[in-house]
Amino acid sequence: INEMSDKQSGQKSAKIAAGAVVCVESEIKGDVTIGARTVVHPKARIIAEAGPIIIGEGNLIEEQAVIINSYPENITPDSEGVEPKPMTIGVNNVFEVGCMSQALKIGDNNVIESKANLGRNVILTSGCIIGACCQVNTCEVIPENTVIYGSGCQRRVQTERPQPQTLQLDFLMKILPNYHHLKKTVKTTSGATPAKI
């Protein structure tokens, strides 16, 4: 079934770079590229329906986070003229537990806190923090170093960007393989088709 849907949409399966730690219990569907030093926890979901997803290096995607490149609501999957738009995610981002991101462009060093919700038309630059339970579905570019917090989604600008979670990433890259099977990585230079566990 997987092969048939692949042939229909012309998409390949996930390309996981060497050095990334992607647990088997995570759900990765469609054309997803994951960079080195990225950690994907079990029960995270990365779904590329309406286009490929390209995730950079050093990202932390925690449990029950959903990164989904879905069709906009008023367009059905079979209609004509729908260009698959790629979703790009930069480096050193943190997707905390239970968040949902549909934003097409996410820069570097952002933190999307628990149960936050990002709409498709939001563009995050760098250093932004979307607070817990905040829903951002406006059509805008969020300026750098913005913090969105509170039940009213108040905003403020902070002077320094959030630090990359290097300590946490190192710890997880050591500990997670002790308890979970990992998805197989590919060397990006060889271009061989990956085999999923």
Place this chain on the structure above:
Amino acid sequence: MSQRWVELRRREMASLLQPERVLYLVHGEKKIRSPLSQLYFCRYCSELRSLECVSHEVDSHYCPSCLENMPSAEAKLKKNRCANCFDCPCCMHTLSTRATNIPAPLPDDPTKTAMKKAYYLACGFCRWTSRDVGMADKSVASGGWQEPENPHTQRINKLIEYYQQLAQREKLERDRKKLARRRPFMPLAFSEKYGLGTRLQRTRPGAPITSLAGLSLKEGEDQKEINIEPAQALDEVEPLPEDCYTRPINLPEGTTLRQRLLQPDFQPAGASQLHPKHKHLLIKRSLRCRKCEHNLSKPEFNPTSIKFKIQLVAVSYIPEVRIMSIPNLRFQKESQVLLTLTNPVENITHVTLVACEEGDPEDINSTAKVMVPIKELVLAGKDAAAEYDELAEPQDFQDDPDVVAFRKSNKIGFFIKVVPQREGLGDVTVSFKIRHDFRNLAAPIRPSEEGDASTEAIWLTHHVELNLGPLAP
């Protein structure tokens, strides 16, 4: 489909338990209608009391984040602020201290650098840090942070001293006029300077307020005269900047009104000048009945404990009426509403319901006629061990199935008939009086004759109002 129905039904049931649906009337200086959970019961006067007919006294001060107790004198000196904890000036959350390692030159050897800990304040909610306003990192974890000094402090202190002196002088003159004969000196109480506020002074409205013990000593002394310069009015005001109307507003740069007013000393307009303030202390208060001066509520002294030394709340003495289910109410059609009555005490309680008569002055809100059960309802006592006692025989109460729907330990469900009298929008409210017997365990045990029960039952009547929601569409 069924899941949604279950959710709607659950929300409807939860809304029936909202406390504001059933209100009890309190007879005090003001007639207050309030849910039973927010009322107190003075068992010496045998009356319900609300928060407005009791006097509130401050027991102790404590900080809500570090839970440190502070004696009242120290609290007054520190302006009711905690010494250790800070509030975020941006979102008013509690600030936490974070540490980073920075390389710093060793004091002995300037060429080598060692990792030293530097501390800064950070807010977990809005991610504000003390570095945002330019406060340098401190080398000690606590005690290094200072609030900025108000430039007008000296002038304000001088003004306060002058007016304190003036108030004392005026009070002495007023007392001398009213004082007919010598009175024994009263103990010192708070806010005595302006002569209001404490119970001791309020209970005797006609009598003059006697001087303080401390003040009388000063009568002979010559008090230092404090002179202040009057404030000078300036004619010229700083003009607005020229680009005031044309400069585009940068919202994150400015402060909100709330952020500004929480710092009354400076009221900064720019977010880069918002400094953290010390956290405000909270108080534990005790309540006292105004008529009999007995304590109704006295919390424990320890800030970490939520228990009470004295807790005379109404729910533990008065049977509570709750709405269980409401059918569709239609204008001028009789419907049956199911209510529950819970007995909080351990002995059997007899409850009679009486509908309000025509022209009852307490019955101002009802919009429907109600027919309450005529017979007396008997409630079993609250028995904490009932569920574990398997051998207990179920008590036989001979309930009339038309009146009593069910009976469960100390709770019964009963029906009332409601006929809405008003059409259109607006809630259907009914009211009735509930009369129950109350055994006063607080009354002193008099040496009584043999065979006479020391606890006599007295009958209390309360006026209850129920909000049954809108008419069915």
